[in-house]
Amino acid sequence: xxxxxxxxxxxAYLATGGRSRPGTAGxxxxxxxxxxxxxxxPELAELGAEHGRLWDLLRPGALTVVEAAAHLRLPVxxxxxxxxxxxxAGCLRARAPIPRAQQTDRSIVERLLVGLRTLR
Amino acid sequence: MDSALSGSPAAPGGPDRVGYLPDRDQTLMKLVxxxxxxxxxxxxxxTLSEIPTLHTEEAMTETGAPVDDVAGLTGKSTxxxxxxxxxxxxxxxxxxxxxxxxxxxxxxxLWQDIARGAVxxxxxxxTRRLADSFEIMDMVEEQGLPYAVAVxxxxxxxxHPPDVLRAHLDLHASTPLVxxxxxxxxxxxxxxxxxxxxxxxxxxxxxxxxxxxxxxxxxDASDPAGPxxxxxxxxVPxxxxxxx
Numbered sequence: 572x573x574x575x576x577x578x579x580x581x582x583a584y585l586a587t588g589g590r591s592r593p594g595t596a597g598x599x600x601x602x603x604x605x606x607x608x609x610x611x612x613p614e615l616a617e618l619g620a621e622h623g624r625l626w627d628l629l630r631p632g633a634l635t636v637v638e639a640a641a642h643l644r645l646p647v648x649x650x651x652x653x654x655x656x657x658x659x660a661g662c663l664r665a666r667a668p669i670p671r672a673q674q675t676d677r678s679i680v681e682r683l684l685v686g687l688r689t690l691r
Numbered sequence: 692m693d694s695a696l697s698g699s700p701a702a703p704g705g706p707d708r709v710g711y712l713p714d715r716d717q718t719l720m721k722l723v724x725x726x727x728x729x730x731x732x733x734x735x736x737x738t739l740s741e742i743p744t745l746h747t748e749e750a751m752t753e754t755g756a757p758v759d760d761v762a763g764l765t766g767k768s769t770x771x772x773x774x775x776x777x778x779x780x781x782x783x784x785x786x787x788x789x790x791x792x793x794x795x796x797x798x799x800x801l802w803q804d805i806a807r808g809a810v811x812x813x814x815x816x817x818t819r820r821l822a823d824s825f826e827i828m829d830m831v832e833e834q835g836l837p838y839a840v841a842v843x844x845x846x847x848x849x850x851h852p853p854d855v856l857r858a859h860l861d862l863h864a865s866t867p868l869v870x871x872x873x874x875x876x877x878x879x880x881x882x883x884x885x886x887x888x889x890x891x892x893x894x895x896x897x898x899x900x901x902x903x904x905x906x907x908x909x910x911d912a913s914d915p916a917g918p919x920x921x922x923x924x925x926x927v928p929x930x931x932x933x934x935x
Binding site for chain 2: 599603607628631634637638641642644667670676677680681682683684685686688689690
């Protein structure tokens with residue numbers, strides 16, 4: 572079913588293999604996902620094409636969860652499920668939107684302001 | 692949970708169409724662009740975004756009044772709302788995501804979910820229907836998110852002096868009000884700058900709460916590390932009397 576349906580044939584809750592999932596807590600819309608180079612194992616392929624689509628999407632480069640969701644036309648929540656599976660299987664890396672080393676809210680907002688003014 | 696959407700050809704097929712993040716050590720932040728339907732949220736995001744604007748379909752269960760006529764479909768009222776977003780990479784390894792969020796109270800749970808962790812909100816308003824922005828302003832305030840109001844100057848909309856607009860919108864003296872044209876990049880940037888300055892003013896100087904530095908409120912908080920002194924843009928309809 573790669574025939575470009577106008578509307579998804581497989582409901583989103585089945586895209587996740589019909590499961591709810593623990594271990595998705597750390598994920599956010601802006602969590603950055605990137606491929607690790609490890610191909611998804613057959614178990615994930617069996618769950619459906621969705622894991623493979625996400626992995627394919629990310630093979631060339633990194634994207635946030637929300638961007639991946641938009642490109643795959645999946646709800647953010649379903650994308651998080653898929654990503655969590657793939658991270659667990661070692662096929663994807665996930666990192667927080669703000670790297671650990673940068674602690675303060677203030678320094679982060681300052682960088683934003685400086686960046687915006689530079690563009691202006 | 693609902694599924695995908697209509698429109699445009701599917702599948703990520705061509706990776707060239709996907710705007711990948713250039714490298715992995717960037718700091719990602721988000722702002723929400725909020726306002727009533729048709730006020731120019733998507734236009735503003737499109738103007739500023741470096742990637743073609745994307746959207747996700749977010750499913751939600753209605754919490755408010757049944758506005759949609761669900762004739763014959765009693766009992767179930769799940770609706771799907773599209774959330775547009777765009778991305779802007781700034782110098783200094785900063786990537787800003789801008790999310791357009793629906794302005795109605797019935798979408799409050801979705802709004803909260805998107806606004807969580809946002810730097811601030813830019814509330815758009817239209818002078819022909821200022822009152823339509825009240826609902827979202829209430830939501831932003833409830834969420835405790837700092838915000839600025841940008842009046843999107845539609846060509847055929849009446850023009851009012853900023854103080855009149857402030858009074859109509861019942862803005863707190865410190866809340867910036869800017870006039871902007873959502874179709875113009877510099878104008879949109881000015882609105883984001885006004886918002887970001889406002890957010891910065893509200894943050895404790897020195898280190899964060901965790902850092903436990905009591906540092907008295909620094910009077911000149913506006914550009915501590917900023918190489919660029921003073922916003923210095925004559926075109927900006929001055930945000931607000933921030934300084935006493």
